[in-house]
Amino acid sequence: MDGNLKVDTAGHLDWANVAQAGGNDLASGSGDDSLKGAEQDPVPDITDGSMGIVDGSIPPSKSDLKSFGVYLEPDSPGFLHMFWVRVQDPSGTTNMDFEFNQKRCFTGDTSGCSSNGSTPMRTAGDLLITYNLSSGGTSVSLWLHRWVTSGGNVCEDSQEGGTATSGSAVPVGGGCWNVGVNLTSSGAATGSINTAAIPASETDGLSTTGFDPRTFGEASVDLSSVFGTSCFALGGVYLKSRSSDTFTSALKDFIAPAPVNISNCGSLKIIKKDDAGSFLGGVKFKLFRDDGDGIAELGTNDVQLKADGTAGAFECVTTSTNGTGNCIWSGLTFAKYWVQETFLPTGYTIVGDNPRLVTVNSTTQVVVNITNNRAPASLKVKKEDDLGNPLKDAVFTLYTDNAPLGPANPRDAANVDTITTFTCTTDVTGVCTISNILPAGPYWVVETTTPSGYTTAADQHVVLALGQAGDITATPFVNPRQHKVIVIVCHEGTNTLAASHVTIDSSQKTSLGTGATLPSGVTEAALCGLGGASYGGINNHPTKTATIAVGSEAHP
Structure with a gap:
């Protein structure tokens, strides 16, 4: 508070560089208007309790107003x-009343006007901030009053700050300003008045001649001391002057209401997504107002809130359409709140703190983005041969099954179904597990590497859910053993085995020779007597070329 309107220090705020609400009074003289009665006086001919309007000039030596302004610094x-500006410094005390109303009554919005057509109807919770300065003094006293209509409240008496027994009870069916709170002594407000003349160049265009000493006053109030525990919004403000420092003294001049937007009504919305960025439905939340200590005491010291911001039980549910559903709370006073996630669908995990503390400190809706990680799936597979023996080193890979979906439609790797990076390799038990599978859905399990000597098994189709530990070892992948060629070379003259070099596909081996250990009951002569693909008359140790084609009667 510096008692002027100019910006004294670069980067600071003052009236010259902010957009304030306010207005100018009618010109002094017979065309000016004023109020009749006092702040607490009823007006018999106006049933809504508004003050009467009279025409004519302000009495001499009283506060004839010129301008006022209001600015909310977020x-x-x-x-x-x-701030206020008056025509001259009266001989007595300075008493200005700034009245803030929830209803609106000004050009462009007369929806809340009282029957006098100039001032708004008062509503429980309206505010009156009084600016009091003794004659010749510089120490401003600022008081806060609230308009009350019931609930055991007491009306302010002639001396601001009266006790609960000094004032009168609220009139039945009416209202009054309650016992005031001294904002100055509590450190919640400060005020000043200009002690020297202000040149016209420093009046922010309000005057062409400047301001005389003690004709400009200003005040600042910490809104945390003004906002109560209930949500309310103020839509208009006007300025009045009083004839003395007695609260019940006669009202004098006033400047018509101007629109403002002062509110402690906030709101909160939850947007729920998974770690892939998709909206997530079916998640439930509760909201609790923190009691000021920042410690989660949900349901005890921290009160649960309904969707309208009032106390009560309420659990919202998100939808997959927008991740919000009905998880929106309105009517929240400026405070800290605990957002508790109470239920999430199977296959998801909570990320971060739960509950989490969020702050609502403006009328701008607070959006709380909360992510749930998808729990990856896994799949256990088994590999064996046609005798049930486990097979090692078989590699299995998942293919994403895209439309047309299986299992009725076989895998189409060339055009539709796409290979993934999810693989595993069987161990000596023939088992392996494919891990960290995301997203959930249909897949083809494909044997992409087959152990040597075995035929590749057919694909299998699976549908995996988030977090599922899939297991298809009960239906193992079976690799039939492939065919074997055994070459026996016999000496026809002796019916004995003759060790010989045999080469198939560049792999050379030596056949059994005479004297080799044979199965019990099997003789060399019996082996040499086998029929089938038997060729005789081969003399002089020649090299022969053979072609072997596995017949159709062989096991596949």
Whole structure:
């Protein structure tokens, strides 16, 4: 508070560089208007409790107003700045009343006007901030009053700050300003008045001649001391002057209401997604107002809230359409809140703190983005031969099954179904597990590497859910053993085995020779007597070329 309107320090705020709400009074003289009665006086001919309007000039030596302004400096929750300008310094005390109303009554919106057509109807929770300065003094006293209509409240008496027994009860069916709170003494507000003349160049265009000493005053109020525990929004403000420092003294001049937007009503919305960025439905949340200590005491010191911000049980559910569903809370006063995730679908895990603490400190909706990680699936497979023996070193790979889906439609690797990086290799037990499978859905399990000497098994189709530990070892992949060629060379004269070099596909081996260990009961003569593909008359140790084609009667 510097008692002027100019920006004294670069980068700072003052009236000259902010967009304030406010207005100018009618010109002094017979065309000016004023109020009749006092702040607490009923007006018999106006049933809504509004004050009467009279025409004519302000009495001499009283506060004839010229202008006023209001500026809300946002913060957590912010500061409310006010100024007033009057025609001259009266001989007595300075008493200005800034009235803030929830209903609106000004050009462009007369929806909340009282029957006098100039001031708004008062509503429980409206605010009155009084600016009081003794004659010749510089120490401003600022008081806060609330309009009350019931609930055991007491009306302010003639001296601001009266006790609960000094004032009168709220009139039945009416209302009054309650006992005031001294904002100045509590450190919640400060004010000043200009002690020297302000040149016209420093009046922010409000005057062409400048301001005389003690004709400009300003005040700042910490909004945390103004906002109560209930959500409310103020839509208009106007300025009044009083004849003395007695709260019940006569009202004098006023400047018509101007629109403002001062509110402690916030809202909160949850948007739920998975780690792939898809909206996630079916997740449930609760909201609790922190009691100010930042410690989660849900349901005890921290009160649970319904969707409208009032106390009560409420559990919202998100949808996959927008990740929000009905997880929106309105009517939240500026405070800290605990967001608790109470249920999430199978296959997802919570990321970060639960509950988590969020802050609502403005009328801008707070959007809480919460992610749930998808739990990857796994799949256990088994590999064996046609005798049930486990096979090592078989590699299995998942293929994503795209439409047309299996298992009725076989895998189409060339055009539709795509290979993934999810693989495993069987161990000596013939078993391996494919891990960290995402996303969930249909897959083909394909044997992409087959052990030597075995035929590749057919594909298998699976559908995996998030977090599922799939196991298809009960239906193992079977690799039939392939065919074997045994070459026996016999000496026809002796019916004995003759060791000989045999080469098939560049692999050379030596056949059994005479004296080799044979199975019990099997003789060399018996082997040499076998028929089938038997060729005789081969003399003089020649090299012969053979072609072997596995017949159709062989096991596949």
